[in-house]
Amino acid sequence: MANKVAIVTGASSGIGEATVRELVHHGIRVMMAARREDRLHQFQEEMRALGGDVSYHVTDVTSRRDMEALAAHTIERFGRVDILVNNAGISPFSFLNKLRVDEWDQMIDVNIKGVLYGIAAVLPYMEKQNEGHIINVSSVAGYDTTPFRVVYSATKHAVRAITEGLRKELGVNQQIRTTLISPGAVETEILNGITDDEAKRLVDEQVSQQQMLMPKDVAAAIRFAIEQPLSVSLNEMVIRPTSQRR
Numbered sequence: 001m002a003n004k005v006a007i008v009t010g011a012s013s014g015i016g017e018a019t020v021r022e023l024v025h026h027g028i029r030v031m032m033a034a035r036r037e038d039r040l041h042q043f044q045e046e047m048r049a050l051g052g053d054v055s056y057h058v059t060d061v062t063s064r065r066d067m068e069a070l071a072a073h074t075i076e077r078f079g080r081v082d083i084l085v086n087n088a089g090i091s092p093f094s095f096l097n098k099l100r101v102d103e104w105d106q107m108i109d110v111n112i113k114g115v116l117y118g119i120a121a122v123l124p125y126m127e128k129q130n131e132g133h134i135i136n137v138s139s140v141a142g143y144d145t146t147p148f149r150v151v152y153s154a155t156k157h158a159v160r161a162i163t164e165g166l167r168k169e170l171g172v173n174q175q176i177r178t179t180l181i182s183p184g185a186v187e188t189e190i191l192n193g194i195t196d197d198e199a200k201r202l203v204d205e206q207v208s209q210q211q212m213l214m215p216k217d218v219a220a221a222i223r224f225a226i227e228q229p230l231s232v233s234l235n236e237m238v239i240r241p242t243s244q245r246r
Contacts, residue, residue: 001227002027005078007070009061009118010088012039014188015137018215019085022223024052028083031074033059053078061088061114064121071121081125083226086118087137093203094196095148103195104151111155115162123176131230132176135222136163140184140238144246148199156182167235177233179225184240187212211241 006023010016011032020030024047032040032054040056047054057073059066074081090110092103115136126132141149142156163180170176185207194200218239225234 004082006083008085018219022219029053032056062109067117067121093199
């Protein structure tokens with residue numbers, strides 16, 4: 001673990017921030033990626049004060065050029081890249097008949113293209129060193145489609161397909177692992193992006209009636225997948241609050 005280098009997208013808050021903390025605590029060097037430079041800089045200073053070897057690169061995951069620059073900057077800074085945590089995601093839930101097409105496009109760009117661009121950016125390096133671990137953060141919505149989460153669920157179904165497809169495409173002699181992490185309800189700011197009042201009301205009702213995972217719970221699962229021996233590939237993990245039934 002101590003010699004590993006990880007890239008974490010969506011690192012400025014929520015699951016991404018918690019993952020950075022978890023990995024740094026276990027001696028992993030981390031390149032943090034997000035759009036909010038002020039938050040990244042503050043977080044970098046906090047982690048360095050605790051002895052963490054971290055850096056950051058301002059990144060928009062919907063830009064292939066940005067993701068390629070992120071990977072190149074990581075190689076320049078740390079000399080290698082062992083782990084990619086494709087965590088960045090958005091969830092502006094809405095009913096289809098509200099026709100919030102711009103929000104659908106945003107989810108497709110961030111939740112699907114962002115994952116693909118991340119894979120495209122790091123895979124050549126991992127293939128060259130014949131070792132790596134690509135971790136894609138999905139959702140239980142990738143297993144069960146429910147009203148007002150239809151487009152979001154579609155993007156998370158896609159992330160499942162991409163992760164499993166990559167696993168099957170990799171050669172038997174390639175020491176590159178894939179892991180899909182699918183959390184249930186998590187207490188993060190991601191739900192603040194909901195603009196559909198009806199959907200927001202329903203989400204608030206659901207949240208008030210059940211437990212919520214904390215971001216650190218998901219981060220611990222990510223760390224658990226990473227720390228398995230190289231001969232062990234933990235392919236899928238579904239993590240729900242105990243009270244969540246869907």
